[in-house]
Amino acid sequence: MIDGKVVVPPIxxxxxxxxxxPFIMQHIDRNEEGLWxxxxVGTGVVAFNVKPERALLVDKNQYIIKLYQGIQNGTITSKVVREFLEYHGALLEKRGAEYYIEMRNAFNDNGLPLYFLFLNRSDFNGMIRFNRSGKFNVPFCQKPNRFQKAYVTKICNQVEKVGEIIRGRDWTFKHGTxxxxxxDATEDxxxxxxxxxxxRDTSYVGEWSEDDAVSLANYAHKTTANVCLSMWRENEFRKNEHLYNFWSDFSWYDCEHFYHIGAKESNRHPMIEVLAIKK
Ligand SMILES: C[S@@+](CC[C@H](N)C(=O)[O-])C[C@H]1O[C@@H](n2cnc3c(N)ncnc32)[C@H](O)[C@@H]1O
Structure with missing residues (x-):
């Protein structure tokens, strides 16, 4: 965070x-010399706000990783992003959904991070989803004038901001599992x-099974490093049994937040999220 404001990433x-x-940062107590x-890593929003000096940031989504590697090595700058979004945004405005699909097909052939950014910022709800053959398949947000000047500027400022944070530090972005x-995690x-x-979120690259979740809990318990897990605990309909079964020896810190289904205030649903931290 900068002056109490959360840094928001471009994806x-x-x-x-x-x-x-803010809730996560309030509970993280770490050795500043150690590796984060x-x-x-997803969008990287947690790392961009914690701002560790040294970090290893991994994701199975190679396009997110390529985007941040490009920002890190200076090939993707806010100027490059502006030119790309203005050019393709104008064509989107003219040709609408048909152009979105053309960009999506092009991305599914070329795998380029700027195309990924374009799709992520003009698709339905900023979703990321791939089909079984690894092809991006999220539909259009249905707003042909999506890339208006203010929106492009906002994205460029986000690229600029995260660029400053990344380039001043010893961070490694890695495509992997x-x-x-x-x-190589150590106790520091x-x-x-x-x-x-x-x-809940089975629409990421590949699936996330019960076996994966159990295997992750095993790694988290075996490593000598400190560990903090973000996980949902319960909503009004059900409890997360996995959390109770595999993470109950960690210290839990609750945070309640609300999500909406539709626009009505009566459709406001509470969800309890926890941070489970190794004792
Ligand atoms: C809940 S999101 C992380 C969100 C992130 N903390 C943020 O705030 O943006 C989960 C991430 O895990 C990644 N992922 C899913 N399966 C994975 C795997 N087997 N190995 C590495 N990353 C994986 C997804 O691509 C996704 O970016």
């Missing part, structure tokens, strides 16, 4: 922790875990 995803950043490790991130390091939620 979005399901389960993004922007709203929970995120095996499920979460297990890779655990390999801090691992922040934000895995897909079992039974």
């Amino acid at each position: 979005k995803c399901q389960g993004i922790k922007t709203k929970l950043v 490790i995120e095996p499920f 979460w297990q890779d991130a655990f390999n 390091d801090y691992i922040y875990l934000d895995p897909p939620y079992i039974g």
